[in-house]
Amino acid sequence: MSADNLIPDVLLERYRLSELPKEEADRVTALLGQDAQLRERLAALEASDEEFRRGGLPDRLEQRTRRTLAERGPRPRRSAAYWAMPAVALTAIVVIAVAGRTTAPPSTESPAGQPPDGAEDRLKGLKPALALYRRTAQGSETLADGAIGRKGDLIRVGYRAAGRSYGAIVSIDGARNVTMHLPPAGDRAATLKREPTVLLDQAYELDDAPQWERFYFIAGDQPFEVAPVMQAARDAASKSSGSPPAGLALPRGLEQSSFTLQKESRP
Secondary structure, three states, X not given: OOHHHHOOHHHHHHXXXXXXXXXXXXXXXXXXXXXXXXXXXXXXXXXXXXXXXXXXXXXXXXXXXXXXXXXXXXXXXXXXXXXXXXXXXXXXXXXXXXXOOOOOOOOOOOOOOOOOOOHHHHHOOOOOEEEEEEEEOOEEEEOOOOOEEEOOOEEEEEEEOOOOOEEEEEEEEOOOOEEEEEOOOOXXXXXXXXOOOEEEEEEEEOOOXXXXXXXXXXXXXXXXXXXXXXXXXXXXXXXXXXXXXXXXXXXXXXXXXXXXXXXXXXX
């Protein structure tokens, strides 16, 4: 087995961001010196991230977005705005811990003997995960779990399905408000796309809710209703105090990952 097969994208991305412990980073460095394919994957991650950073909201679209928000007067909890993104597949994502499965995964073989969609992700051990990006004057930036968020920030939420077929994304803030981000409407979980990172169609402007905001990505292999997910989020919000809920009490067969923004008021 080559060194390339030993290093998943998640680990390689953490290495690129200098997030690995020294011993693990030294191991990856040694493997990079031995395997050209592994070096090519690292270069591809860096190139993708650079292309993403160069992309940004066109000036006229940004001006229209800001003007629309101003004309609305006092905002509700969130104001939605379309955020133009480069048409490239994003591979640099921040992966958050995922709650363990409560049911056995389905067979990775289809009736015809061919691996179904998403089977490769499962074989690699990939889990559903969230990625958040913030609009900046230069374009955008990738946020890490626990990053500081401020009132007025435009946040783009993305997910990695990792072979799961259906999903929902909700958030809870420090004021105990619960918001559904995916699906944008309806009472059934959204059908998940298979790209490495899928961005939601709308960006959200953070309000002045205090302390924190936590996003939850709920994923499953079968269609599910979003009402139990929303109720689980409301129950968790009602019990929260100074820190965000660790997880949601979900029906069997669903997985969840989370991503937290620490809220900071602008001076």
